[in-house]
Amino acid sequence: MAASKKILEQMRREPANVRFADLGKVCEEYFGKPRQMGTSHAIFKTPWVGDPRINIQDDKGKAKPYQVRQVLLAIEKLEDMRHER
Numbered sequence: 001m002a003a004s005k006k007i008l009e010q011m012r013r014e015p016a017n018v019r020f021a022d023l024g025k026v027c028e029e030y031f032g033k034p035r036q037m038g039t040s041h042a043i044f045k046t047p048w049v050g051d052p053r054i055n056i057q058d059d060k061g062k063a064k065p066y067q068v069r070q071v072l073l074a075i076e077k078l079e080d081m082r083h084e085r
Helices: 002-013 020-031 065-084
Strands: 041-045 053-059
Touching: 002 020, 002 065, 020 041, 020 053, 020 065, 053 065
Parallel strands: none
Antiparallel strands: 041 053
């Protein structure tokens, strides 16, 4: 978890400079194993109603900045849900 926290800090500071593998590690930490992987995309299921997935894409070893921001928003939503319980 310590490694994921460090990656999260970097994601917040520089969403355009995140390795795809690091983003995948954070997604697995929060959302579990990807539902689909093997192509240039990895798709993770989320526990809320609506569009129930996080889709990340490998762009030559880097994560796409808009997807990094989407993951950060999803993590915030997940943490808010946990605090409401």
